[in-house]
Amino acid sequence: MKRSFLFYGAIAAALILVILGIYYLIPHVYHPFVYLSHPFMYINHPLVNYNSHKKYTAIFFGLAVLFLLGAFFARPKKAIAG
Numbered sequence: 001m002k003r004s005f006l007f008y009g010a011i012a013a014a015l016i017l018v019i020l021g022i023y024y025l026i027p028h029v030y031h032p033f034v035y036l037s038h039p040f041m042y043i044n045h046p047l048v049n050y051n052s053h054k055k056y057t058a059i060f061f062g063l064a065v066l067f068l069l070g071a072f073f074a075r076p077k078k079a080i081a082g
Contacts, residue, residue, distance in 0.1 A: 003074050010071035014064040021060035027052040 031049050
């Protein structure tokens with residue numbers, strides 16, 4: 001039971017992270033909480049929040065891969081026919 005919860009939880013988290021990665025890759029859409037790539041600009045500056053952010057996209061996709069790897073290791077094992 002615990003392993004299947006971890007498996008499905010990791011799959012759901014990976015899916016959410018992929019969606020966030022795609023969201024931060026789309027230009028001309030408001031991206032909240034973006035200030036690490038431009039630390040000396042205001043957080044609500046249009047040039048910062050409306051550009052695509054490849055660093056955040058790479059981070060989200062990398063985390064999604066880690067969660068998928070975790071789901072692979074936490075997958076439910078098949079019963080051995082005997």
